[in-house]
Every structure is written in C-alpha cells, then in structure tokens.
C-alpha cells in the first residue's frame with residue numbers, strides 16, 4: 001500500500017498512539033504533519049528524525065487542540081490534507097460530583113471538539129482534490145462506560161457520533177470517516193501508572209497489568225501502536241473505500257462482552 005504524494009495530519013503526535021500512527025503512515029510513503037501544543041526543539045527534531053528515517057516530508061506544526069481557532073489554523077498551515085487523524089487526547093479520573101470543571105472543559109475541547117474544527121476545515125480541500133480519509137482515534141470508551149471517566153466517556157461517545165454523521169455527509173464523495181476504538185495501549189502515559197499502582201495495590205507490576213489495567217480486556221494483552229498504525233493504513237487503502245461511519249474496536253474483546 002503506497003501513500004506516496006499524500007499528506008497526513010496527525011493531531012497530538014509527538015508521543016504515544018499519534019506518533020505510532022504517524023510513523024506507520026510515513027512508512028507507507030505519506031508526508032506527515034506532526035502536531036502538539038508545545039513548541040520545543042525536540043518537537044522539531046522529531047520531525048527531522050522521521051523525515052530522515054522514512055524519506056518523506058515531515059513538518060511539525062504547533063497548535064493547541066483545546067482552541068477551535070488553532071485547530072482550524074493547523075489545517076490551513078498544513079495546506080493539502082489528504083488524511084486527517086484526530087488523535088489528540090487527555091484523561092482525568094474523578095467522580096462526576098467532584099469532577100473539576102476546567103478538566104471537563106479541556107477534555108471535551110481536546111478529545112471531541114477539536115475533531116469538529118479540524119474536520120470542518122479539512123473537508124473542502126478533500127472534496128476539491130477528490131480523495132480523503134478522516135480517522136478519529138476514539139476508544140473502547142466510545143462504546144462502553146467506566147466509572148469516574150465521565151468527561152472522557154462523553155467525549156469519546158461524541159466522537160463516535162460525529163464519525164457516523166460525517167460519514168453520511170460525505171457518503172457520495174470519495175471520502176471516508178471512521179473511528180478506531182482501541183482498548184488499552186501501552187503508551188508512556190499508561191506505562192507510567194504501573195509502578196505506583198503496584199505499590200498502591202501491593203501487587204507485582206505483572207499482576208497490576210493483568211488484574212487492574214487489563215481487567216476489562218479479555219485477551220489480557222495491550223493493543224500496540226503499530227497495530228493501530230496498520231489499521232490506519234488499511235483505512236487508507238482501496239479495500240476500505242466502502243468502509244465508512246464505523247467505530248472499529250481493537251480491544252482484545254472488551255466490547256464483545
């Protein structure tokens with residue numbers, strides 16, 4: 001599968017799943033726009049490193065996905081956007097009656113509304129060029145709830161709803177819109193929680209992974225960023241031309257139950 005000549009914008013891609021998907025798409029030949037809200041030397045160095053490793057064009061564009069105007073500016077600065085991966089996301093865990101309002105607002109803005117702004121800004125260009133792929137990184141929490149994650153679950157269910165709506169609005173165009181819904185992925189964010197949780201529960205780190213973190217994931221294995229990247233490539237392939245509006249669960253069986 002060659003994505004030579006296509007440009008992919010991946011929001012929130014200086015770490016974790018976003019970086020993994022960006023690497024996969026670069027490996028398939030796409031030019032990449034990396035993004036996060038920071039503007040550090042290491043962000044630009046990462047772009048340079050990917051460009052050298054994969055022999056594609058890679059730019060880093062700073063934009064804060066909690067701000068609608070910056071989401072739209074990212075798409076404008078990117079220029080041609082053939083593949084849009086809405087991935088930026090944060091988490092906060094608290095009971096709803098104690099949930100900090102600023103965290104609620106940030107999660108709804110970054111995890112959900114950013115995809116509205118980037119999609120709205122990218123669609124006219126995709127229609128003009130005659131091809132487009134919108135891939136929303138939702139979550140198993142776009143299909144199932146867990147306690148204490150009200151903002152995250154709300155935002156991710158919202159993204160799944162937006163995915164279906166955009167698919168219907170683009171059904172007659174050569175554009176598809178799908179949501180990848182991963183279960184737990186061993187990103188630095190999740191990895192960092194293991195030692196503390198082990199101390200808290202007085203368990204070994206292996207037990208924490210199996211009994212706490214992967215409690216809901218029947219396979220008892222993490223999803224990998226490479227698997228998510230391969231799914232993104234598949235969604236860009238001709239085999240997926242008629243695959244649109246779908247939440248695609250990659251969760252070791254979590255949402256089968």
Ligand code: NAD
Pocket residue numbers: 011012013014015016017018035036037063064065066087088089090110111137138139140181182183184185186187188189190
């Ligand atoms: P991560 O923290 O490694 O990556 C999040 C990315 O979003 C980072 O690049 C970060 O810089 C960026 N980001 C955060 N706030 C931003 C902002 N205001 N503007 C721009 N970028 C911002 O976490 P991850 O696990 O790779 O998560 C990526 C996506 O995958 C999220 O949407 C998350 O909800 C989703 N997801 C993760 C898991 C998991 O188990 N790790 C499971 C399902 C879904």
